[in-house]
Amino acid sequence: MSEKKTDTVIISAGRDPEANFGIVNPPVYHASTVLYPDMATLRAKKRPLVTYGRRGTPTTFALQDAIAELEGGYKTVLTASGLAGCTIALLAHLHAGDHVLITDSVYGPTRNFADKVLKRYGVEVEYYDPLIGNGIAALLRPNTKVLFVEAPGSNTFEVQDIPAMAEIAHAAGALVMMDNTWASPLYFKPFEHGVDVSIQAVTKYICGHSDVMMGSITTTEAAYKATLDMHGDIGMAVAPDDVYLAMRGLRTLSVRLARHMETGLTLAKWFEDRPEVARVIHPALPTDPGHEIWKRDFTGASGLFSIVLKTHAQDAVAAFVDHLELFGIGYSWGGFESLVMPQNPGDYRTATKWEAEGQLIRFHAGLEDVGDLIADLEAAFANMKTVTG
Ligand SMILES: *Cc1c(COP(=O)(O)O)cnc(C)c1O
Numbered sequence: 001m002s003e004k005k006t007d008t009v010i011i012s013a014g015r016d017p018e019a020n021f022g023i024v025n026p027p028v029y030h031a032s033t034v035l036y037p038d039m040a041t042l043r044a045k046k047r048p049l050v051t052y053g054r055r056g057t058p059t060t061f062a063l064q065d066a067i068a069e070l071e072g073g074y075k076t077v078l079t080a081s082g083l084a085g086c087t088i089a090l091l092a093h094l095h096a097g098d099h100v101l102i103t104d105s106v107y108g109p110t111r112n113f114a115d116k117v118l119k120r121y122g123v124e125v126e127y128y129d130p131l132i133g134n135g136i137a138a139l140l141r142p143n144t145k146v147l148f149v150e151a152p153g154s155n156t157f158e159v160q161d162i163p164a165m166a167e168i169a170h171a172a173g174a175l176v177m178m179d180n181t182w183a184s185p186l187y188f189k190p191f192e193h194g195v196d197v198s199i200q201a202v203t204k205y206i207c208g209h210s211d212v213m214m215g216s217i218t219t220t221e222a223a224y225k226a227t228l229d230m231h232g233d234i235g236m237a238v239a240p241d242d243v244y245l246a247m248r249g250l251r252t253l254s255v256r257l258a259r260h261m262e263t264g265l266t267l268a269k270w271f272e273d274r275p276e277v278a279r280v281i282h283p284a285l286p287t288d289p290g291h292e293i294w295k296r297d298f299t300g301a302s303g304l305f306s307i308v309l310k311t312h313a314q315d316a317v318a319a320f321v322d323h324l325e326l327f328g329i330g331y332s333w334g335g336f337e338s339l340v341m342p343q344n345p346g347d348y349r350t351a352t353k354w355e356a357e358g359q360l361i362r363f364h365a366g367l368e369d370v371g372d373l374i375a376d377l378e379a380a381f382a383n384m385k386t387v388t389g
Contacts (some may be wrong), residue, residue, distance in 0.1 A: 006070070006186055007254050014066030014247065026062035026247065028240045054237040057241065063247050064216070067206070070185035070387075071198050073218035077231045078238045080200020085215025086110040086179060087117070089197050092103065092145065092230035093175055093223070098121030098145040103160065104351040105130040105153020107179055111348060127351035129160035131289075136165050140172040150179040151188075153289065155306060155343040155362055156354070159290025162297065166194025175223060181205075181334075186257055187300035196223045204334025208256055209250040211335075213241045256336070256367065260303030264365035270374055271307050276320075276381050278357035281306040297312045303365035304333050306343070309358035314388045317342060317359045323383040326368055326376045338366035338373060 017024055031053040036042040050057055056064070060078055068076040079085040086107070094100055102114055104127045114125045121266035128139055130153050140147075147169040151160040166176045177197040180190050184205045190198035200206060202214035219227050261284070268282040280287075282305035294301075309317065321329060327340035341362045345354040365373070 001309045009069060010066075010186075010254055011251060013069045013250075014062040014064075016062075026059060029057040029059045029243045030240055031057050040318070054235065055232065056249060057240065059240045059243050060238060062215070063243050063250070066247065066250060067185065067200065067202075067216045068218050071200070071218040072189050072191040073198060074221040075224050075228075076216050076218040077203070077228060077236070077241065079215035079217065079231070079236050080238055082181060082199070082203050082215040083107075083109045083113070084200040084236065085217050087113045088231055088236060089177055089199055089217045089227065089308070090114070090118060090148070091234070092227045093146050093177070093197070094118065094123045095145070097124075097143060099124040099126065099141050099143045100146045100148060101136065101139055101144060101174075102148040103130045103150050103158075103362060104128060104349050105149065105156050105158050105235045105345075106150050107154040108348060110148075110150075110179065127349075129352045130156075132161055132165075133161045133254050134164055134168065137168045137172075138357050139193075140169065140174060144169075144172060144174045147174050148177045148179075150182075152182055152283050152294070155360065156345050157182075157283055157288075157290070157306060158239075159288075159293045159297075161293055162190075162193045162195065170194065182302050182304060183298055184253065184257060184302065187302065188252060188298050190218075191220065193297055196220050198228065201334075202246050203332060205253060205257060205260075206250050207334070208253065209245070209335055210332070210337065212245045212249075214238055214242055214246050234291050257300065257302065259367055260365055261301045263367070263370045264301060264303035264305055264363075266370050267363065267365055267373060270377070274381065276309060276311075276384065278308045278310045281308070281360075302334075305365075306360050306362045308356045308360050311388060314359075314389065316384050317361070319387040320380045320384040321361070323380040324376055326366075326373055327363065333364035335364075336367045336376065337364075338368055339364040341355045342361075344355065362363050 034050050064076040149160050169176050175196045178190050178195045180198045181201040181204050198218045200216045202216050268280050271277050271280045283290045284301040327338045330339050343360050343362050
């Protein structure tokens with residue numbers, strides 16, 4: 001049979017009904033102790049696949065296999081959160097004395113880990129302009145071991161030229177690590193664009209229902225052993241019921257994402273015409289500075305984007321945000337529901353200066369009716385006008 005399309009792979013990946021009484025979904029194994037039949041098996045160099053609950057069960061292997069296949073990598077390990085995916089990947093590939101280059105648009109808690117923990121263990125941490133492109137060559141040093149990319153960037157959605165940067169990093173002997181959460185494994189294929197280690201916050205779209213914390217690290221064959229070793233050495237394990245929920249979410253990822261994308265784009269275009277809005281930051285808009293690279297490398301957009309208001313006035317921002325009924329104020333994203341979150345990139349950037357006309361507000365387009373969402377936004381802007389006049 002010919003190479004299967006993603007929408008077919010997502011249905012079969014990680015499943016083996018024949019090995020499980022014909023039952024469609026992989027079973028949930030709750031396990032700590034795994035019994036060995038005899039001393040010979042216990043002492044054998046070639047240990048059985050399942051050795052101890054922490055090291056994985058057929059439940060975890062099923063989701064790992066599915067994510068590895070969708071990302072297009074060699075193998076995957078699961079972590080207890082998306083952040084733990086980022087931290088374990090960094091720990092696995094950095095030693096004292098190494099230098100790491102991290103995009104200035106990186107997810108905030110990843111930056112926090114680099115500043116607080118990596119530095120304490122003797123790693124040199126340097127942030128770079130997400131739009132540096134080929135200019136990354138000037139920042140690579142003999143001890144640069146990891147180039148960390150995230151595209152589009154958290155909150156500000158800069159699109160990085162990953163293939164160009166990866167070529168330069170590889171020539172200098174550095175690994176390319178990517179936080180691929182925004183696009184999910186469906187809309188960006190990291191290993192076709194030079195990435196060696198790809199991280200997903202499974203919490204977001206893969207799980208998709210705002211009820212699980214999980215992450216994944218998928219690697220090339222060359223980067224796998226160091227990743228698996230650190231994952232094991234640090235004692236990382238995930239709960240089987242959460243793996244089951246993430247696997248259930250994964251099956252519908254494609255249809256959900258298509259709707260998140262459509263609604264997100266409709267809202268983004270609507271915002272572009274609003275007098276209260278200075279600009280809309282959404283890579284799938286032709287007016288977006290990252291649009292050409294996005295169109296070249298990505299096959300779709302998620303439902304997460306930002307707007308910049310014309311005003312910084314916090315009473316006006318509150319009059320808008322607090323009036324929204326269908327957009328919950330909350331961290332995270334990727335569930336079925338719409339969300340809103342004001343963000344202040346100027347507070348944490350160090351390699352670049354964030355200059356904006358007004359308050360940045362991040363939106364997650366959920367699966368509600370888009371007409372209802374627009375009516376809600378319209379009413380909230382009307383309420384804002386009572387403050388701004
Ligand atoms: C949410 C998020 C994470 C962290 O995921 P958690 O499961 O919340 O720890 C990492 N990277 C990006 C880009 C995210 O949006």
